[in-house]
Amino acid sequence: MKLDMAGTGAQRKKPFALLREICAEGDWKCLLSAFIWGAGCFCYRQWIKGAIYLLLEAAFILFFVFFGGEALVGFFTLGVQEANPWFGIEGDNSITMLIWGIFAIIMIVVAVMVAWASVKSTYYAQCRVKKGEKPETFRQTLANLLDKNFYKTALFLPVISVCVFNILPIVFMILIAFTNYGGDIVPPKLVDWIGLANFVKLFNLSEFSSTLFKILEWNVMWAVMATALTYFGGLGLALLYNKKCVKARGFFRIFPVLAYALPGFITMLGFKFMFSYGGPINYYITEAGGSAVGFLDIDAGWNARLVGLFVSGWMSIPSFMLYCSGILSNMNQDIHEAAIIDGASAFKRFIYLTLPFVIFATTPILISSFIGNFNNFGVFFFLRGGLYVDGYFLASDTDLLINWLYNLSISNNYYAIGAAISLVIFLFTSTVSLVVYILSPSYRKEETYQ
Amino acid sequence: MKKISLKASTAKIADTVATYLIIALISFIFFVPCIWIVLASFSKSGSIYSFDGFFPSAYSFGSFIKLFTDTGTYDYPLWFGNTFKIAACAAVLGTFLTLLTAYCMSRYRFKGRKAMMKATLVLGMFPSFMSMTAVYLLMTQLNAVNTHWGLIFIYSAGAPLGYMVYKGFFDTIPISIDEAAKLDGATNFQIFLRITLPLSKPMIVYAILMSFASPWSDYLLSSLLLKDKSLWTVAQGLMYMPDTEFSRYAAGSVFIAVPIMALYICLIKYMVNGMTSGAVKD
Numbered sequence: 001m002k003l004d005m006a007g008t009g010a011q012r013k014k015p016f017a018l019l020r021e022i023c024a025e026g027d028w029k030c031l032l033s034a035f036i037w038g039a040g041c042f043c044y045r046q047w048i049k050g051a052i053y054l055l056l057e058a059a060f061i062l063f064f065v066f067f068g069g070e071a072l073v074g075f076f077t078l079g080v081q082e083a084n085p086w087f088g089i090e091g092d093n094s095i096t097m098l099i100w101g102i103f104a105i106i107m108i109v110v111a112v113m114v115a116w117a118s119v120k121s122t123y124y125a126q127c128r129v130k131k132g133e134k135p136e137t138f139r140q141t142l143a144n145l146l147d148k149n150f151y152k153t154a155l156f157l158p159v160i161s162v163c164v165f166n167i168l169p170i171v172f173m174i175l176i177a178f179t180n181y182g183g184d185i186v187p188p189k190l191v192d193w194i195g196l197a198n199f200v201k202l203f204n205l206s207e208f209s210s211t212l213f214k215i216l217e218w219n220v221m222w223a224v225m226a227t228a229l230t231y232f233g234g235l236g237l238a239l240l241y242n243k244k245c246v247k248a249r250g251f252f253r254i255f256p257v258l259a260y261a262l263p264g265f266i267t268m269l270g271f272k273f274m275f276s277y278g279g280p281i282n283y284y285i286t287e288a289g290g291s292a293v294g295f296l297d298i299d300a301g302w303n304a305r306l307v308g309l310f311v312s313g314w315m316s317i318p319s320f321m322l323y324c325s326g327i328l329s330n331m332n333q334d335i336h337e338a339a340i341i342d343g344a345s346a347f348k349r350f351i352y353l354t355l356p357f358v359i360f361a362t363t364p365i366l367i368s369s370f371i372g373n374f375n376n377f378g379v380f381f382f383l384r385g386g387l388y389v390d391g392y393f394l395a396s397d398t399d400l401l402i403n404w405l406y407n408l409s410i411s412n413n414y415y416a417i418g419a420a421i422s423l424v425i426f427l428f429t430s431t432v433s434l435v436v437y438i439l440s441p442s443y444r445k446e447e448t449y450q
Numbered sequence: 451m452k453k454i455s456l457k458a459s460t461a462k463i464a465d466t467v468a469t470y471l472i473i474a475l476i477s478f479i480f481f482v483p484c485i486w487i488v489l490a491s492f493s494k495s496g497s498i499y500s501f502d503g504f505f506p507s508a509y510s511f512g513s514f515i516k517l518f519t520d521t522g523t524y525d526y527p528l529w530f531g532n533t534f535k536i537a538a539c540a541a542v543l544g545t546f547l548t549l550l551t552a553y554c555m556s557r558y559r560f561k562g563r564k565a566m567m568k569a570t571l572v573l574g575m576f577p578s579f580m581s582m583t584a585v586y587l588l589m590t591q592l593n594a595v596n597t598h599w600g601l602i603f604i605y606s607a608g609a610p611l612g613y614m615v616y617k618g619f620f621d622t623i624p625i626s627i628d629e630a631a632k633l634d635g636a637t638n639f640q641i642f643l644r645i646t647l648p649l650s651k652p653m654i655v656y657a658i659l660m661s662f663a664s665p666w667s668d669y670l671l672s673s674l675l676l677k678d679k680s681l682w683t684v685a686q687g688l689m690y691m692p693d694t695e696f697s698r699y700a701a702g703s704v705f706i707a708v709p710i711m712a713l714y715i716c717l718i719k720y721m722v723n724g725m726t727s728g729a730v731k732d
Contacts, residue, residue: 014561095587147637151554154642158551158610165607166573169581169588176584240473245466255477258484261710263667265685266703270487273696280486283503314480319660323615326652330622361622364614371575377670405580415583422580429575437571 015116022123033122034115040122044135053118060111068104075101078179083188094191095181102171106163173419182415198420208417211393211404212424219400220428222305223374229313230369234320235358239350241321242328253325260318268382271311272296275383296384304398308379315379320369327361328354363440367433374429375402401425491700506697513701524695526702528680529687532598533666533706536683539602541662544609548657549650552616553642557628574611586674596678604675605665612660619653620646663710 022030033040038053079092125135136144145153177198181191202208237256241249259267273279275295282292295303331354339349380398387396394412395404401421409418486504491513493506500507517526555567585604586595594600623646631641647654669685676682682690684706691699 096591099584099587099591143637146639150638150642151558151560153639154550154554158547158613161547161603161607162570162573162610165585165588165604166581166611169584170573170576172584172587173576173581237476240469240476243469245462245469246473252473252477255480258707258711259480261663262484262487262707263663263685263703263710265667265669265689266487266706267483269689270483270703274483274486278501280501280504283501287503314483318480322656326619326656327622329652330619361618364618367571368574368612368614409583418583419580422576425580426576430572433571433575434568 030122033118037118044125048138071100071104079190093187177419198416207393226312226373227370230316233317235324237321238324256318312379371429377402487700491704493697496697497694513697517701529682529684533683537662537666540605540665543606544661545657547610551610551613556617556620
């Protein structure tokens with residue numbers, strides 16, 4: 001049995017169906033509250049709610065009159081007046097204008113949503129009156145926000161924060177990929193929209209495209225290997241420590257946790273020193289009569305890649321192990337006891353009971369781990385940062401796309417090309433993980449273990 | 451009859467021995483680099499090149515004393531305080547936002563939910579610092595460059611996107627508990643506060659640790675936003691130390707790893723023992 005915890009009836013309708021219904025059934029009050037927000041609330045004597053809507057509308061109008069309109073125009077022109085210190089002209093800053101333009105567009109979307117909420121609330125009040133009930137009082141609205149509509153209250157802050165600090169910057173960078181921002185063209189010079197030229201450059205200009213495909217190939221290989229290592233390593237460790245015969249597991253678990261507690265950049269720099277010529281590993285190799293190995297040299301090739309893989313496993317296996325132990329401890333023990341009574345062997349119990357449960361619970365984190373590894377910036381930045389190998393444009397043979405992106409956009413100011421590369425990275429990771437996610441049991445049968 | 455039990459017990463002993471051998475090997479692999487850094491922090495000479503392989507050639511407490519007293523060029527105590535403040539605030543705010551999101555996504559079926567789930571997944575797929583330039587520009591607009599608050603907001607605002615792990619956990623808490631509370635007249639807010647949260651202690655601890663650890667050891671974002679040396683975090687300060695200060699660097703690293711380890715050891719029982727086992731009998 002599944003409780004319908006989030007609203008009932010009209011509120012569960014799809015937005016478009018509801019819109020059509022309101023167009024057909026709604027009275028003049030609904031129409032009015034689309035333009036004068038809260039008008040409907042006043043008609044139904046919901047004074048406080050109406051006043052809140054009305055205040056919001058006033059705020060939006062003030063915003064667009066004094067600021068938003070100009071910002072919208074700026075979004076399309078990206079500035080018309082170049083700064084000229086000789087004549088004391090304080091020119092337009094294209095980048096600032098782009099940011100505020102995006103902000104203004106977001107505000108328009110928000111305004112439409114608030115207007116829609118105002119219409120809806122009027123329509124619901126109309127429905128209630130028609131049925132002979134009283135319109136919802138303000139107190140009831142508040143109470144619902146803690147009960148039936150608790151999700152609205154709870155999601156409000158997360159959604160706002162994600163919009164401002166994640167969506168806005170991402171939209172900004174996507175748009176940058178279609179401008180000529182970067183190189184010589186940075187404010188106070190004016191930036192312009194140039195359409196798809198950056199992508200054409202990336203795939204056609206030989207210096208970019210050859211590097212792009214070489215790095216992409218290695219990047220995919222890396223992500224698969226590193227994720228497999230983390231997943232099976234972490235799961236294996238969790239199962240190992242979970243075995244009945246292991247005493248003092250809290251003590252043994254301390255060691256991986258040490259690795260986990262050590263901040264990433266310290267680990268990576270530490271390993272860089274450890275694999276360097278003066279480090280302990282080369283010391284013991286030479287002691288044993290071998291000659292020193294340049295693990296991280298410019299011509300190290302696969303040595304450096306394997307060192308990277310080891311370091312990444314060393315760092316990420318412990319956290320995955322902790323997560324898996326949490327999952328295992330949450331597993332329903334009754335089925336296991338039943339299986340033991342029925343005579344199932346330990347191996348069978350693992351295959352048929354433990355594994356499906358663990359896979360169910362870990363699919364989301366498996367995907368995020370794949371993406372994290374695909375975009376694992378730290379390992380090769382700290383191990384071999386700043387190396388540029390021949391045959392690559394501002395990159396080395398261990399660099400992932402994300403490292404290349406850093407070299408291009410933060411070290412060398414190729415902002416627009418960098419943004420275009422981010423989009424390529426994004427297209428790749430998003431396709432892979434959406435497909436995996438939709439096919440996974442934890443998406444399709446969410447309630448299996450509830 | 452006796453033979454079989456003997457055979458079974460030999461197999462069991464072999465299994466136990468093998469298990470312990472593997473555990474010993476794993477412990478060794480994880481322990482060696484850590485102890486290496488600890489030893490380096492007690493090295494008498496500061497430089498990396500004066501090691502006899504794994505061990506320093508002479509030991510002293512000098513680097514720890516220098517770390518906290520010689521604050522002229524490398525003001526470690528100040529950086530430590532800065533880092534702690536940023537990481538603690540970001541952990542509290544971030545965990546709060548993340549748990550709210552995860553709970554809603556797990557327990558409610560509202561319109562736009564699947565769309566939001568897909569959207570967060572898509573957002574998580576953008577390279578993390580692809581937007582760093584944009585975040586930096588945004589922060590200059592908000593006058594938040596060179597402030598700790600700007601950094602805290604960025605860290606915690608991104609946290610809800612990682613809600614999936616915690617949703618996975620909430621999904622495994624039997625819904626029959628909620629239903630029972632509902633029948634007793636609890637509102638959804640009360641269910642969240644009184645039932646779900648206490649049941650999710652292990653996952654909350656995991657969430658806090660995770661959202662504390664990432665700002666604690668972050669270098670990139672803080673180096674982008676904090677330009678003033680007095681505002682720096684430990685990561686920036688340690689990166690700033692040259693090779694010749696290797697033992698001071700190691701000492702600083704040891705110190706920054708201590709709080710997280712202390713946190714973990716205090717909270718270990720919550721992380722591993724699921725609270726739900728036994729809460730519901732089917």
